[in-house]
Amino acid sequence: MGLRDEIFEQPDVLQRWLDTQLPHAQRVAEIIRARDVEYVFLAARGTSDHAGIYAQYLWGSLNRLPVALAAPSLFTLYSGSPRLQKALVVGISQSGESPDVVSVLAEGRRQGALTLAITNAPASPLAQTAELTVDIRAGAETAVAATKTYTAELMAVAALSAALSDASEYLGALARVPGAVRQALTLEERAQQIAAQHRALTRCVVLGRGYDYASAQEWALKLKELAYVFADPYSAADFLHGPIAIVERGFPVFVIAPRGAALNDLLTLLHRFRDEYQADLLVISDDDGALALAPSALKLPGDVPEWLTPLVTIIPAQLYAYHLTRAKGYDTQAPRGLHKVTLTR
């Protein structure tokens, strides 16, 4: 099993999760609803932190839950910890081992808050510390760069959101995700072609907004850890508050722009990049208008609702990162300087 196998395993992983874990996630949602939760306090690192960003947007908009992304250092470096009694304290971690994420859950539990672990390791310290666990059941992931555990974490976040809401159409929409992911995998050939043209790429900006800000963050991390590309992710709005100054003529700009509430702003930005900056644009979208603005375009299947797009937009991004890594002649399985489990305090 290598990185490419794990990328292609994703439709099966997601289908299996829906088939076996959805009822448990619904029970977890019932327990959450029965408690007096004012907000969510969420700790994660690396790729799992991007699943946390998705939770921030999704639980915030669909479930009206404010989500605070924790600074785990607050719990390990300083003596005073925030008061968490009215929070749902969530930890997301593939391995369930990073001591700083565990310490946030431990403090939440000590204070009497409801605690939830989302992890691929149901016997891990994180799961043992939390009152509730959602197992993402992605199976062993051997590549250092996370792919199937990321989309499985997104699925757990999406399913909890659907179960917390009262609208049955949300739960029904989840069932369309594995098929859409399978369709997105057919973009491999095009992603490989673009990657071959980009083999000299050393830096780029990656933009998304709303739900798909998570995808921009995750794509940039894959580009960094696999292809050693200096890839800087931004929400399209934050980017305008300063960082846009680094864009010079011909600069590589990658944009994730699925149809939905954020599309109009992204189209305006895409026009500006093309016309003012002659930027080297790569666009992932299901919108023909957005795709037509870029010399490099990856066209998504357009059959999932906006709130589920991060589970699909990341697929061509993973394929592109994988093939760019190969085109550059780097190791797709074990990038330099990294281990599968990182323990930070």
Added chain:
Amino acid sequence: MGLRDEIFEQPDVLQRWLDTQLPHAQRVAEIIRARDVEYVFLAARGTSDHAGIYAQYLWGSLNRLPVALAAPSLFTLYSGSPRLQKALVVGISQSGESPDVVSVLAEGRRQGALTLAITNAPASPLAQTAELTVDIRAGAETAVAATKTYTAELMAVAALSAALSDASEYLGALARVPGAVRQALTLEERAQQIAAQHRALTRCVVLGRGYDYASAQEWALKLKELAYVFADPYSAADFLHGPIAIVERGFPVFVIAPRGAALNDLLTLLHRFRDEYQADLLVISDDDGALALAPSALKLPGDVPEWLTPLVTIIPAQLYAYHLTRAKGYDTQAPRGLHKVTLTR
């Protein structure tokens, strides 16, 4: 008045704020204490967002208040807004004009939450929307890159924290900040020398941890918007969860490592960068051990307590960014692609 004047104005701005605004900040803190605030929900963009990161760490550790950094897009793009009744909703903005930040405060107020604006423009839409306002009184800032309004925002955040706590030594410590900032300004000559050596710099990583993660973010933004350097900021812990892969032999790594709880981890990382990566290190610190590990070192005055270090560590970082911009022959007053006020929705 230009950027350098505004950098050098900072001791006076901070002293004037303490002399004229501290009593008002204490009254604001009393009102906050009298309300049933469970957590803080904070909206900001660009440089002001880095003052928000400082608030996240400081109010979290000193005042035990969980701080959620808002995704303003949630309020402008999607129909469901988070429930904020039990939150203190804070907006930080120099101009007080960005509609997305204003919309978060407006929604908080509509829901009956306590709302607070921290701004340089007490007649701005942000201040008019909020129930409480802390005026940072930095005077007109003409350079597009924010400097004195940033440290004035940090001072407002620090003063509210001190006033919310019961310990009088915290309020007393604020008085030492203007002098320490004045001392830090004497680093200009050394910062200019290093900048001259770095005139070919196009990319770097900027690391901080704990309170000074805010300084790492702000330094990276100054390098981007002024010197067009692709500068990537990380918390030192997050950096180990993937992004460290981009560091190759001789890579420029900037580290903000004042004495305090985060120093030991940063020293370990500095040793690793020097010995494993032969990284090109630039260190801002008041610790001789940290400074000795780097060929380029900016030695801070060591007389402010750890929780106030972000007000001082950013000073040599601003000076370095200013002189690097001049060494590269760029415009220090009006960077390309930017305006003083950015309006995002």
